[in-house]
Amino acid sequence: MISTRCSLSLSYKPPTVSLLHASLFTISIITHLSIPHLTLSNSPPPQLTKMPPPLTTFKALSFDCYGTLIDWETGLTTDLTPITSQLPPSHPLNATPLSAVQRFDDHQCHIWETQPTLPYNLALSECFRLLAREANVPIEETDALNAGTGPGRWSPFPDTIPALQTLAKHYKLIILSNVNDDNIASTIDNSLEGKVKFDAVYTAQKIGSYKPSLSNFEYLFEHAKEELGVDKEKGELLHVARSLTADHIPAKKVGLRSVFIARGGTDPKNYGTGGNLEELSREGKVGFEWTFETLGDFAKEVERQFAELEKERK
Numbered sequence: 079m080i081s082t083r084c085s086l087s088l089s090y091k092p093p094t095v096s097l098l099h100a101s102l103f104t105i106s107i108i109t110h111l112s113i114p115h116l117t118l119s120n121s122p123p124p125q126l127t128k129m130p131p132p133l134t135t136f137k138a139l140s141f142d143c144y145g146t147l148i149d150w151e152t153g154l155t156t157d158l159t160p161i162t163s164q165l166p167p168s169h170p171l172n173a174t175p176l177s178a179v180q181r182f183d184d185h186q187c188h189i190w191e192t193q194p195t196l197p198y199n200l201a202l203s204e205c206f207r208l209l210a211r212e213a214n215v216p217i218e219e220t221d222a223l224n225a226g227t228g229p230g231r232w233s234p235f236p237d238t239i240p241a242l243q244t245l246a247k248h249y250k251l252i253i254l255s256n257v258n259d260d261n262i263a264s265t266i267d268n269s270l271e272g273k274v275k276f277d278a279v280y281t282a283q284k285i286g287s288y289k290p291s292l293s294n295f296e297y298l299f300e301h302a303k304e305e306l307g308v309d310k311e312k313g314e315l316l317h318v319a320r321s322l323t324a325d326h327i328p329a330k331k332v333g334l335r336s337v338f339i340a341r342g343g344t345d346p347k348n349y350g351t352g353g354n355l356e357e358l359s360r361e362g363k364v365g366f367e368w369t370f371e372t373l374g375d376f377a378k379e380v381e382r383q384f385a386e387l388e389k390e391r392k
Contacts, residue, residue: 130335130367131313133380134387138250138277138308140298142289142319143257144229145352146339147242147373148265153232154179160221161210171213182209190256190288197283198258199226229257230264235341237374242274244377248384250277250306254298254317256324258283277306289324295332310334318376322353322364330365338366339373 144150158178162171171178185205189196196204203226210217245251253276255262262281266272278301282288285297299315302308308315317336319325320343329336343352358364370376 132387133316133368133383134248135313136249136316136335137314138252138302138306138316139245140252140254140302140315140317142317142321142325143253143255143262143265144232145320145341146318147238148229148232148234148269150229150232151176151179153228154182154225157225157228158182158206158209160217161206161213161215164215165213169213171209178209182206185209194282194287194291198229198256198281199261202226202228227261227264229261230268232265232269234269235372237372237377239270239273241373241377242270244381246275248380249316250308251275252277252298252302252306253279253281254289254294255280256282256288278302289321290328292328292332295328295334299332318373320352322355322358324352326364326366327353327358330363336366337368337370337376338364339376340369340371342371344369344371 141147155175155178162169162178165172171181182205185208186201189201189204193201203222206222206225207217210222242251251274253262257265259281262279266274266276266279280294280298280301282294285294287293289295299310302310302315313335315334317325317329317334318339319329319336320339320341322338322343326336326338343355355364368376368379370379
C-alpha cells in the first residue's frame with residue numbers, strides 16, 4: 079500500500095448527478111493500491127550513491143513543466159471558476175483554495191491510468207465535465223473546451239524564465255511533460271515568450287502514456303541518448319520537478335537523480351496535488367538529493383558551483 083494521488087485507486091469514485099458527500103472531497107492524501115508499471119528489465123533499479131555529485135557533473139536537465147515551470151494550480155483554479163462560482167462557500171469544493179483542483183486531479187489521475195493515449199487537452203475537458211456533474215451544476219461546453227487549452231495559457235512562475243536562461247548556459251534542457259503537443263508549443267512560444275530554447279520536448283502524446291508510468295522515463299533515457307548524446311547510465315542526466323507522485327517516485331524507481339523544486343511544498347498546507355512529502359519520505363518512496371524552494375534558487379546554486387569550478391581550473 080502506498081500513498082499517492084496518481085495511482086488508480088479503489089477509493090476513486092466516479093461522479094454522480096447528485097451532490098457528493100463531503101467525504102469524497104477529503105483533502106488528505108488517499109491511501110490505496112499501487113499499480114505496477116512497465117519496466118524494461120527484471121534487474122533492480124540502480125542505487126544512488128550516498129553523497130550526491132556536484133551539479134557541475136551533469137550534461138542535461140529534464141524538467142516537469144506544469145507545477146515546476148508553470149503555475150498550473152493557480153491557472154487551473156481560475157479555469158474551474160465556472161463551476162466553483164456556482165457553489166456556496168460551505169461546499170467541499172470551496173473548502174480550501176485547492177479543494178477543487180485536488181478533486182479535479184483525482185479525475186485526471188484516473189483518466190491517465192485508464193485512458194493513457196487520450197490527449198491531455200481532451201482529458202482536461204473531460205475532467206471539467208466530470209467535476210461539474212458531481213457538483214450538480216450546469217456548464218457551458220465552451221468552458222469545458224477552454225479548460226482543455228489551459229496549459230497553453232497558464233503563466234510561468236516569476237523566476238522561471240531567468241532561471242532557465244541561466245541553466246541553459248550550462249546544460250541541455252529537456253521537457254518531460256504530461257501534456258499534448260499543441261499546449262506545450264503554446265507554453266514555449268507564448269507563456270515563456272519564446273525566450274528559452276529547449277533541446278528536446280517529450281510529451282505524453284508522443285510517448286503514449288502519462289507519468290508516473292516508467293515508460294515515460296525509459297522514453298526519456300532512450301531519446302536523450304540517441305538525440306542529444308546524454309547518457310543517464312553515465313550520470314549525465316538530472317531530473318528537476320515539483321511533483322513527488324508523477325516525477326520523484328518514478329525517478330527513484332529507475333535510479334534517476336532528481337532535484338525537488340518545492341514551491342511551498344515542504345509545508346503540509348501547500349502539498350496540493352504533488353503528494354504528501356512527509357508520508358512519502360517516511361515510506362522511502364522518494365529519493366531526491368537536492369531541495370530548492372524555487373527554480374531561481376536552484377539556478378543560483380548551479381552558477382555558484384560552476385564559478386567555483388572555474389576558479390579551481392585557473
